[in-house]
Amino acid sequence: MTSTRSTAEIGSLLDRYLVGLDDEKLDDDWAKRLFTDDTVVEFPMSRHEGIDGLAAYHRSALAAFERTQHLGSPAVVEIHGERARLRANLISTHVHLPQGELPGGERPPLFATGTFVTGEARRTSEGWRLSLLSFRLIWATGNPPAPRA
Structure with a gap:
């Protein structure tokens, strides 16, 4: 496998990760x-270790939103x-669930974040395969989801 091909394969892992989040195909x-x-x-607010339960961890985090859109730069x-x-x-742009409506029936503003993503992969x-993904928050705008009861 050439270095160029390996570089593309590793970058594609991050792309497929982000598309999976938005398509909600997390199994x-x-x-x-x-x-x-x-x-x-690793996210600023939580961390998961090991592949067991990893999909469920992501599904749970994304359940706070109606939908998301993640736009990543080339790695x-x-x-x-x-x-x-x-x-x-x-x-990352997050659309709030309808039950997050404000008085008057308006939804809170979108919750958007800008992050640096760093990671490691192993052959x-x-x-x-990715062995580490770490997200460092640079900026945020809008309202994060309300804490779950």
Whole structure:
């Protein structure tokens, strides 16, 4: 496999991760096609370790919104043998659920964030898989979801 091909495959992991979030196709097969068994996913407000329960973790987080749209920059990938590092920018737009309506029937403003995404990937027998994704919040606008009761 050429370095260019590996770079594209690793960048595609992040793209497929983001598309999966927006398409709401978050099941164990989705996770296994993208992540190593010992993966870590870190957000500013929570963290998940391991592939077990990873899809459910994402479904639970996204249940706070009616829908989302994630727009990522191309990933900058550096390969070092069987491991790689990646870095990208991400803008995430979250549409509130109808029950989040304000007095007068209006929904709160969209909740949008800008983050730096960093990650690591490892070459496995099934191809490259993400072993770490970390999201660092740079800015946010609008209202985050209300805490769940």
